[in-house]
Amino acid sequence: MTKSAVILFNLGGPDSLDAVKPFLFNLFNDKAIIGAPQPIRWLLAKYISGKRAPIARDIYGQLGGKSPLLEQTEDQAKALQDLLGKDFKVIVAMRYWHPFAAQALAEAKQWGAQRVILLPLYPQFSTTTSGSSLKQWHQLAGASFEESLTVCCYPVQPGLIRAMAENLRREWDKAIAFGTPRLLFSAHGLPQSIIDKGDPYQLQVEQTAKAVVDELGIAQLDWAICYQSRVGPAKWIGPSTEAELERASRDNVPVVVTPVAFVSEHSETLVELDIEYRHVAEKLGIPAYFRAPAVSSHPEFIKGLAELVADPTALRGKACGKICCQAEGI
Ligand SMILES: C=CC1=C(C)c2cc3[nH]c(cc4nc(cc5[nH]c(cc1n2)c(C)c5CCC(=O)O)C(CCC(=O)O)=C4C)c(C)c3C=C
Numbered sequence: 001m002t003k004s005a006v007i008l009f010n011l012g013g014p015d016s017l018d019a020v021k022p023f024l025f026n027l028f029n030d031k032a033i034i035g036a037p038q039p040i041r042w043l044l045a046k047y048i049s050g051k052r053a054p055i056a057r058d059i060y061g062q063l064g065g066k067s068p069l070l071e072q073t074e075d076q077a078k079a080l081q082d083l084l085g086k087d088f089k090v091i092v093a094m095r096y097w098h099p100f101a102a103q104a105l106a107e108a109k110q111w112g113a114q115r116v117i118l119l120p121l122y123p124q125f126s127t128t129t130s131g132s133s134l135k136q137w138h139q140l141a142g143a144s145f146e147e148s149l150t151v152c153c154y155p156v157q158p159g160l161i162r163a164m165a166e167n168l169r170r171e172w173d174k175a176i177a178f179g180t181p182r183l184l185f186s187a188h189g190l191p192q193s194i195i196d197k198g199d200p201y202q203l204q205v206e207q208t209a210k211a212v213v214d215e216l217g218i219a220q221l222d223w224a225i226c227y228q229s230r231v232g233p234a235k236w237i238g239p240s241t242e243a244e245l246e247r248a249s250r251d252n253v254p255v256v257v258t259p260v261a262f263v264s265e266h267s268e269t270l271v272e273l274d275i276e277y278r279h280v281a282e283k284l285g286i287p288a289y290f291r292a293p294a295v296s297s298h299p300e301f302i303k304g305l306a307e308l309v310a311d312p313t314a315l316r317g318k319a320c321g322k323i324c325c326q327a328e329g330i
């Protein structure tokens with residue numbers, strides 16, 4: 001049997017408060033995030049990471065001084081490994097903090113992988129996330145393996161959709177006691193300029209939300225998509241999650257917020273959604289605020305990932321109009 005390494009890509013997060021600034025530097029020094037040529041990008045990254053570090057340290061301080069993202073991703077890796085069995089080895093590769101892709105590559109080689117399956121833990125493709133991780137992997141790995149297959153995106157993968165719908169349904173059932181709830185699909189935002197260059201992320205976020213709504217099958221469901229986590233002064237895609245909370249306040253409806261582009265719990269869910277936006281909702285007098293958990297290691301989601309590993313190209317071009325499938329190196 002062919003030995004296959006499954007590389008799970010994610011963003012990475014600081015493992016201590018001292019790691020916050022270098023983690024942010026790595027993020028802002030990525031050409032996929034700031035397109036300027038070197039050495040301008042390096043200087044910008046130094047400046048922006050220095051300015052952002054105190055804010056980010058405060059965020060990670062509220063999480064006990066580190067990001068839970070790696071632990072969560074390792075749990076997902078273990079659950080997937082258990083489903084796949086001994087002919088597969090699931091390895092985590094983070095983009096901006098340890099374990100980096102170089103370490104994952106060394107592990108895959110040491111295990112004797114003949115084939116690699118590249119599986120970003122981002123259901124929707126963006127050049128800033130999956131695109132950046134895949135590009136770096138190809139630069140590092142070259143032709144190290146006999147075969148390399150990429151799952152570029154899976155915005156409507158049935159296991160993902162079922163897991164999201166199930167998590168949402170539980171919160172919806174609680175919220176209904178406060179009126180007719182509005183579902184808010186809150187996705188990480190992106191600068192408008194990146195979408196204007198053809199990034200399929202926003203389109204795929206819309207596909208995920210629509211598929212979850214269909215799966216829920218609630219008559220006359222009130223739902224909307226919004227975007228959180230804006231960084232910097234440039235124009236980002238909208239509406240913002242704050243703007244949607246203001247609209248819910250005006251309409252006097254309870255809200256159920258769900259992450260739609262994050263598949264694990266971390267600063268953007270545990271601090272931004274659970275603390276900051278909850279506080280905004282309370283101040284605005286919204287009747288009730290519920291938050292559906294991320295899919296994390298939900299068995300349906302992990303089963304969905306295993307299906308993608310079994311047939312990595314099954315969804316190619318179906319959801320993304322081939323934009324991400326044709327991205328460099330895929
Ligand atoms: C300024 C540029 C950023 C872009 C573009 C961006 C896109 C993007 N990010 C995620 C997922 C995650 N981002 C996370 C943290 C995070 N993201 C940015 C900036 C951009 N992200 C920063 C500066 C940070 C650090 C935290 C902060 O300072 O607010 C995380 C969480 C990491 C953790 O907590 O461990 C995730 C996950 C997506 C999906 C995305 C575009 C599609």
Ligand SMILES: [Fe+2]
Binds near residue numbers: 316
């Ligand atoms: Fe794709």
Ligand SMILES: [Fe+2]
Binds near residue numbers: 188229
């Ligand atoms: Fe981000």
